[in-house]
Amino acid sequence: MMIRFLLFILSLYSFNGHSTELQLKIAYPAPSVAQQKVVKTWINQSWQATQAVLGDLPQAKLPINIKMQAASDSPVPWGQVNRAINTANPFDEVDLHVSPLANLASLSADWTLYHELSHLYTPYFDYASFWLSEGFASYMQNIIMLRAGIYDKRQFIVKLQAGLDRGHRQAIAQQTKLSEISADMWQQNAFQRVHWTGAAFFVEVDYHLHQKGLSLAKVMKRYNACCKVAKTSGFEWVNSLTQMTNDTIFVDKYLQYKDSIAFPIKAKPKVVKLAQML
Numbered sequence: 001m002m003i004r005f006l007l008f009i010l011s012l013y014s015f016n017g018h019s020t021e022l023q024l025k026i027a028y029p030a031p032s033v034a035q036q037k038v039v040k041t042w043i044n045q046s047w048q049a050t051q052a053v054l055g056d057l058p059q060a061k062l063p064i065n066i067k068m069q070a071a072s073d074s075p076v077p078w079g080q081v082n083r084a085i086n087t088a089n090p091f092d093e094v095d096l097h098v099s100p101l102a103n104l105a106s107l108s109a110d111w112t113l114y115h116e117l118s119h120l121y122t123p124y125f126d127y128a129s130f131w132l133s134e135g136f137a138s139y140m141q142n143i144i145m146l147r148a149g150i151y152d153k154r155q156f157i158v159k160l161q162a163g164l165d166r167g168h169r170q171a172i173a174q175q176t177k178l179s180e181i182s183a184d185m186w187q188q189n190a191f192q193r194v195h196w197t198g199a200a201f202f203v204e205v206d207y208h209l210h211q212k213g214l215s216l217a218k219v220m221k222r223y224n225a226c227c228k229v230a231k232t233s234g235f236e237w238v239n240s241l242t243q244m245t246n247d248t249i250f251v252d253k254y255l256q257y258k259d260s261i262a263f264p265i266k267a268k269p270k271v272v273k274l275a276q277m278l
Helices: 033-054 104-108 112-119 127-147 153-173 178-183 191-211 216-226 234-245 249-257 267-277
Strands: 005-015 018-027 061-068 078-082 093-098
Touching: 018 033, 033 061, 033 104, 033 112, 033 127, 033 216, 078 112, 093 112, 112 127, 127 153, 127 178, 127 191, 127 216, 127 234, 153 191, 153 267, 178 191, 191 216, 191 249, 191 267, 216 234, 234 249
Parallel strands: 018 061, 061 093
Antiparallel strands: 005 018, 078 093
16 A cells, blocks of 8 residues: 655755655644644754754755654654665655644654654664663763753763663563673563663773763764764674773773673662763
């Protein structure tokens, strides 16, 4: 069955002298004109907030596909990145299901879009390294929402620590190496373990980088400006960041985390210290 879309070209965003064309496609049956305006404003504001933290995205177009989903308690009940390398699409895309009743405030306060947009800044990893991609997006969604003023520092701490607690509880119940459960997280329903152990990794890395006058966001801006690839292994990626920064924190923590069974509880108190640096 063919699905029809309304297509909106929202904005052009500069990167390296070129431009990223933000394309919003809303599937029929389309919402009201007023709701379309709300959705367009939300997409634009969220993308600008993401770019303010992570910088330019090195792709010419960014398609964002919207399907309205009624009867949901969440303003954004579902989101997913479709990688060009795995599809016939020329660019990485974002798919979102959105409640037709959601207002701008509830959409902006939802974490889903910031999470999916953050995914675009890392390559597609091998399954055993999905804890890196999910951890990066889970951590960075909170950084973006803090920087955009959606969270204050207290909320940032509460949200991150609550996520780490969920990951810790699931790690206790699932005594499996992180790399193994990452490759099988769908069948094992290990989303909390994978997402939040990965987020703990980036908490520790970013805390270390801030102590050195750097930040994860600054490193990712440099990486996307010069070196981003479509697909790589987790180790190859952290090694490239190590070489770029001349700091072994990425590889050292990767080797510590990838086959770990216990949750890295030392990351939790670093959230408070990190918040004070932001």
